Amino acid sequence: MPPCESCRGQQVANLGLTGQHTNGLHPNSRSLGFRPMSTLSATVCLNCGRTTFYADDLAKIREAAQRHPDWFTW
Numbered sequence: 886m887p888p889c890e891s892c893r894g895q896q897v898a899n900l901g902l903t904g905q906h907t908n909g910l911h912p913n914s915r916s917l918g919f920r921p922m923s924t925l926s927a928t929v930c931l932n933c934g935r936t937t938f939y940a941d942d943l944a945k946i947r948e949a950a951q952r953h954p955d956w957f958t959w
């Protein structure tokens with residue numbers, strides 16, 4: 886793992902979030918009843934706690950952004 890961008894501390898990856906089926910990533914304009922496009926994985930700095938999220942299914946988000954550019958802020 887590369888060091889933390891804030892404090893250069895040691896980071897650990899491969900953490901998940903609870904409640905992923907309802908709390909994954911989705912466009913804000915389509916949040917009600919819309920199944921999340923992707924779950925999230927997190928990287929956490931063991932020194933300062935800085936947490937970085939990564940989309941697990943980036944391909945789905947890229948596809949949605951191409952098909953529905955109006956759903957997003959660019």
Ligand SMILES: [Zn+2]
Nearest residue numbers: 889892930933
């Ligand atoms: Zn840090």
